[in-house]
Amino acid sequence: MDDTPDEPLxxxxxxxxxxxxxxxxxxxxYKQKTDAGLTPSILSDLQGWRDWSGPREVSSIxxxxxxxxxxxxxxxxxxxSQVKTLWGLSEVCEIAIEANPHDADEGKWRxxxxxGINRLSLGVQSFHDPALKLLGRDHxxxxxxxxxxxxxxxxxxxxxxxxxxxxxxxETLLNADLDIALSSGAQHISTYQLTIEDGTAFAxxxxxxxxxxxxxxxxxxxYEGVRERLMAxxxxxxxxxxxxxxxxxSKHNLAYWKGRDYVGVGPGAHGRLTVEGTRxxxxxxxxxxxxxxxxxxxxxxxxxxxALSQTAWAEEYLLMGLRIEEGISLKRFEEIAGxxxxxxxxxxxxxxxxxxxxxxxxxATSEGRLLLDYVIENLLIW
Amino acid sequence: xxxxxxxxxFSIVAHIDHGKSTLADRLISFTGGLSDREMSEQVLDNxxxxxxxxxxxxxxxxxxxxxxxxxxxxxLNLMDTPGHVxxxxxxxxxxxxxxxxxxxxxxxxxxxxxxxANVYQAIEHDHEIVPVLxxxxxxxxxPDRVRAQIEEVIGIDASxxxxxxxxxxxxxxxxLEAICDKLPAPTEGDPSKPLKAMLVDAWYDQxxxxxxxxxxxEGTVKKGMRIRTMNTGANYTVDKVGYFLPKPTDxxxxxxxxxxxxxxxxxxxxxxxxxxxxxxxxxxxxxxLDGFKPAQPVVFCGIFPVDAxxxxxxxxxxxxxxxNDASFSYEMETSAALGFGFxxxxxxxxxxxxxxxxxxxxxxLDLITTAPSVVYTLDMRNGExxxxxxxxxxxxxxxxxxxxxxxxxxxxxxxDDYLGGILKLCQDRRGVQTGxxxxxxxxxxxxxxxxxxxxxxxxxxxxxxxxxxxxxxxxSIGLKEGDLVKMxxxxxxxxxxxxxxxxHRNNAExxxxxxxxxxxxxxxxxxxxxxxxxxxxxxxxxxxxxxxMRKDVTAKCYGGDASRKRKLxxxxxxxxxxxxxxxxxxxxxxxxxxxxxxxxx
Ligand SMILES: Nc1nc2c(ncn2[C@@H]2O[C@H](COP(=O)(O)OP(=O)(O)O)[C@@H](O)[C@H]2O)c(=O)[nH]1
Ligand code: SF4
Ligand SMILES: [Mg+2]
Numbered sequence: 001m002d003d004t005p006d007e008p009l010x011x012x013x014x015x016x017x018x019x020x021x022x023x024x025x026x027x028x029x030y031k032q033k034t035d036a037g038l039t040p041s042i043l044s045d046l047q048g049w050r051d052w053s054g055p056r057e058v059s060s061i062x063x064x065x066x067x068x069x070x071x072x073x074x075x076x077x078x079x080x081s082q083v084k085t086l087w088g089l090s091e092v093c094e095i096a097i098e099a100n101p102h103d104a105d106e107g108k109w110r111x112x113x114x115x116g117i118n119r120l121s122l123g124v125q126s127f128h129d130p131a132l133k134l135l136g137r138d139h140x141x142x143x144x145x146x147x148x149x150x151x152x153x154x155x156x157x158x159x160x161x162x163x164x165x166x167x168x169x170x171e172t173l174l175n176a177d178l179d180i181a182l183s184s185g186a187q188h189i190s191t192y193q194l195t196i197e198d199g200t201a202f203a204x205x206x207x208x209x210x211x212x213x214x215x216x217x218x219x220x221x222x223y224e225g226v227r228e229r230l231m232a233x234x235x236x237x238x239x240x241x242x243x244x245x246x247x248x249x250s251k252h253n254l255a256y257w258k259g260r261d262y263v264g265v266g267p268g269a270h271g272r273l274t275v276e277g278t279r280x281x282x283x284x285x286x287x288x289x290x291x292x293x294x295x296x297x298x299x300x301x302x303x304x305x306x307a308l309s310q311t312a313w314a315e316e317y318l319l320m321g322l323r324i325e326e327g328i329s330l331k332r333f334e335e336i337a338g339x340x341x342x343x344x345x346x347x348x349x350x351x352x353x354x355x356x357x358x359x360x361x362x363x364a365t366s367e368g369r370l371l372l373d374y375v376i377e378n379l380l381i382w
Numbered sequence: 383x384x385x386x387x388x389x390x391x392f393s394i395v396a397h398i399d400h401g402k403s404t405l406a407d408r409l410i411s412f413t414g415g416l417s418d419r420e421m422s423e424q425v426l427d428n429x430x431x432x433x434x435x436x437x438x439x440x441x442x443x444x445x446x447x448x449x450x451x452x453x454x455x456x457x458l459n460l461m462d463t464p465g466h467v468x469x470x471x472x473x474x475x476x477x478x479x480x481x482x483x484x485x486x487x488x489x490x491x492x493x494x495x496x497x498x499a500n501v502y503q504a505i506e507h508d509h510e511i512v513p514v515l516x517x518x519x520x521x522x523x524x525p526d527r528v529r530a531q532i533e534e535v536i537g538i539d540a541s542x543x544x545x546x547x548x549x550x551x552x553x554x555x556x557x558l559e560a561i562c563d564k565l566p567a568p569t570e571g572d573p574s575k576p577l578k579a580m581l582v583d584a585w586y587d588q589x590x591x592x593x594x595x596x597x598x599x600e601g602t603v604k605k606g607m608r609i610r611t612m613n614t615g616a617n618y619t620v621d622k623v624g625y626f627l628p629k630p631t632d633x634x635x636x637x638x639x640x641x642x643x644x645x646x647x648x649x650x651x652x653x654x655x656x657x658x659x660x661x662x663x664x665x666x667x668x669x670x671l672d673g674f675k676p677a678q679p680v681v682f683c684g685i686f687p688v689d690a691x692x693x694x695x696x697x698x699x700x701x702x703x704x705x706n707d708a709s710f711s712y713e714m715e716t717s718a719a720l721g722f723g724f725x726x727x728x729x730x731x732x733x734x735x736x737x738x739x740x741x742x743x744x745x746x747l748d749l750i751t752t753a754p755s756v757v758y759t760l761d762m763r764n765g766e767x768x769x770x771x772x773x774x775x776x777x778x779x780x781x782x783x784x785x786x787x788x789x790x791x792x793x794x795x796x797x798d799d800y801l802g803g804i805l806k807l808c809q810d811r812r813g814v815q816t817g818x819x820x821x822x823x824x825x826x827x828x829x830x831x832x833x834x835x836x837x838x839x840x841x842x843x844x845x846x847x848x849x850x851x852x853x854x855x856x857x858s859i860g861l862k863e864g865d866l867v868k869m870x871x872x873x874x875x876x877x878x879x880x881x882x883x884x885x886h887r888n889n890a891e892x893x894x895x896x897x898x899x900x901x902x903x904x905x906x907x908x909x910x911x912x913x914x915x916x917x918x919x920x921x922x923x924x925x926x927x928x929x930x931m932r933k934d935v936t937a938k939c940y941g942g943d944a945s946r947k948r949k950l951x952x953x954x955x956x957x958x959x960x961x962x963x964x965x966x967x968x969x970x971x972x973x974x975x976x977x978x979x980x981x982x983x
Binding site for chain 1: 929951
């Protein structure tokens with residue numbers, strides 16, 4: 001099997017704090033403003049990962065959360081320097097951070113840019129005040145527009161998130177959101193259908209009969225509407241929920257979808273590392289205190305480190321890979337799995353117009369992407 | 383041997399939760415049968431399910447030794463009877479082994495449907511009744527009102543009813559005194575005559591094997607004696623004779639008027655039929671006791687393993703349960719829908735639930751249970767008569783002259799406020815009202831209902847329309863002819879045998895519509911449209927369509943989601959086993975029961 005030591009490495013940094021917790025959120029987040037000394041632990045954890053991975057080149061660094069924009073520019077800078085010192089950055093390394101309109105701050109953002117951040121992903125969600133209220137966001141539409149403008153001014157690459165499918169949304173309202181997004185100059189748009197995750201406040205509300213999301217037929221209509229609209233405006237639909245102008249795809253996220261290795265530091269961060277033909281799946285300690293403690297005693301912040309079976313590895317490769325336009329390599333899939341792929345069911349899905357074969361590549365059609373969970377279940381469960 | 387005039391055989395009759403088990407425990411600890419440490423809560427309910435549900439499934443007995451205020455030593459045999467209509471026959475056998483009953487009524491609740499049903503049964507067995515007003519420790523207790531109610535509704539003298547709190551131990555001695563004082567001793571029997579004893583109950587004990595509980599009428603049961611059960615005609619040698627104190631305690635012989643247990647290397651509980659007469663093999667009594675009735679299942683359902691590979695385990699588990707429960711029957715069945723399984727017969731719905739729960743719990747099996755059905759009698763054109771246990775087996779209607787179904791008489795007691803809802807429920811279930819009277823502010827309604835309409839979710843519905851305040855009891859009243867038709871359910875054009883049922887012609891359309899609507903919600907969307915239809919013969923009477931699935935994709939899937947997604951797939955792999963494939967359609971196993979629940983709204 002071809003080991004991938006020379007393949008680029010992605011680095012994910014999880015900043016687990018938020019000013020307040022949104023009702024649909026199911027991330028590992030804690031309500032707090034100050035960092036309580038997390039950065040030094042992250043820096044040591046990175047060292048621990050470097051010892052484990054050996055020399056590699058880093059192609060992307062992603063500050064996610066939580067609300068990583070609560071991090072000081074100084075901490076960001078230290079973190080980037082640490083990665084650079086430990087591994088070295090590729091020439092076109094993407095260094096991205098997620099931010100919320102609410103905490104847009106020109107001075108801080110310019111300092112981020114200074115520190116090396118070259119991409120900002122803004123959690124706009126909507127430009128419609130009632131929707132923002134329903135989603136429990138702490139910003140309004142005016143703040144969202146202002147923040148977006150600032151981001152486009154400062155960063156060479158800007159992405160924004162739009163949530164669609166909230167209860168009460170109409171085609172007109174959806175298009176109004178898209179209009180503003182498209183005219184903002186942002187080069188990347190992620191459009192997420194609102195999903196009700198178990199255990200969230202929204203799940204409880206829905207259980208009480210307080211409906212927060214549109215039904216699945218409506219959601220399908222919206223999805224198709226979004227896709228048509230954005231493609232007509234020159235965006236490529238390169239992943240289920242992601243659209244980009246040429247050259248602005250998220251390198252970091254592509255690392256996940258292509259089954260590449262990624263370092264995961266910070267509380268609750270997930271990582272994948274392939275060492276001597278074994279792919280490990282890691283999860284860092286969830287709670288910040290536990291994480292800090294773990295790093296200080298073991299050099300790494302890991303709570304779990306699982307050597308993936310060939311099957312599990314192959315399953316991940318497939319379920320992540322079919323999300324992107326370029327699909328998966330069947331040869332690679334079979335290499336990982338150690339068994340032949342299931343031709344019969346694949347053929348059936350191709351006949352139903354959900355999958356497409358392109359030499360060695362297996363791809364989901366646009367119809368297939370809309371039914372991707374179904375497609376994956378069919379391919380992997382029998 | 384005990385002096386016969388100092389023996390008292392009694393049972394306790396009560397509505398559920400009125401304190402029967404608690405009082406029994408008190409009586410045991412008062413008379414010193416067990417040390418406090420040994421008194422784990424509610425000694426008599428042995429099985430986990432009994433403890434959890436607070437019901438008694440098997441009859442039990444305890445021998446209490448009590449020195450009364452009159453200075454005499456008494457032997458009090460308490461027979462704890464099953465507290466549910468499903469076990470009505472077992473109850474009647476237990477009662478016929480006693481001369482008296484303690485009637486326990488919760489002084490804060492008053493008389494309920496089961497109080498009536500149970501006390502009337504005791505009266506039918508010529509029992510002397512000692513009324514006990516329990517839970518007088520509760521602030522809500524109204525002993526005077528309840529005393530008046532007992533006199534008015536039941537028609538027995540309650541002026542000397544004992545006020546008691548089984549929980550806090552008030553009035554326990556008074557209850558014991560009343561048992562000695564007011565209840566009659568058994569009729570004198572001659573210990574030297576040929577043995578005549580009634581087989582009251584039998585169960586399988588891990589250590590002792592099949593244990594038989596009996597009551598001696600005349601003659602004596604002795605260790606080493608060769609006995610015969612007169613109805614089944616089998617012979618055994620008695621290995622052990624004893625009493626429950628409540629721990630099993632051996633003795634040499636048990637004489638007239640007394641209650642005890644024996645073991646005799648009996649292989650299966652089914653060989654020891656409740657109500658049978660035990661006699662000595664070489665010196666048999668002349669006539670057997672009357673009232674013997676072989677166990678007769680009244681409710682049937684299909685039980686299938688979720689995972690077809692568990693079939694043999696299921697068969698073995700059923701065999702084990704059957705060892706201990708002769709009233710449960712099973713027979714192999716194949717269903718196009720569900721594969722290999724068993725058609726099982728039960729005494730009633732509770733019995734069904736208990737068996738199902740024990741199979742899942744004690745034998746760790748995942749099961750699919752199909753809707754319960756009653757036993758229909760088909761009178762055929764050719765003059766023959768057939769029993770139909772499974773609607774899927776219904777013969778061609780052209781050969782059927784008419785169909786008869788079992789009916790019951792239901793007694794429902796309810797606060798006035800819920801009467802309207804209850805009458806509507808009974809009416810909707812084809813009920814015929816036969817009585818309505820008032821006991822204070824509580825209404826007592828009597829209805830005749832087809833068992834078929836009660837067997838499924840009537841009790842749940844009753845609880846919900848009465849907010850849990852109504853109480854319910856029923857007894858079987860035999861077969862009646864009905865205009866019944868077989869309704870089939872077609873999913874994607876194919877009939878699903880496990881969903882077919884017999885319904886009354888007049889209700890067919892609305893039931894069909896309900897079923898289709900239910901299934902529409904229960905069957906997940908597929909890649910294609912799925913028609914769901916209800917049909918009688920070739921005629922479609924209701925139809926719904928499950929729309930094709932258009933969107934099924936996780937919106938966000940980043941670094942942290944890969945593991946989660948994979949774990950979800952693993953879960954789905956397991957869940958897949960809980961689905962059943964019908965042609966191209968997958969139906970979740972819960973759907974088979976859930977589809978049949980009616981709203982009555
Ligand atoms: N307050 C009070 N509660 C009682 C009394 N007797 C029984 N209970 C409670 O009533 C419930 C039902 O009692 P149980 O003996 O299981 O009733 P059974 O269903 O008739 O056997 C239990 O929670 C008992 O603790 C009593 O005298 N006073
Ligand atoms: S800001 Fe983002 S991470 Fe924080 S609670 Fe809201 S959704 Fe979750
Ligand atoms: Mg009880």
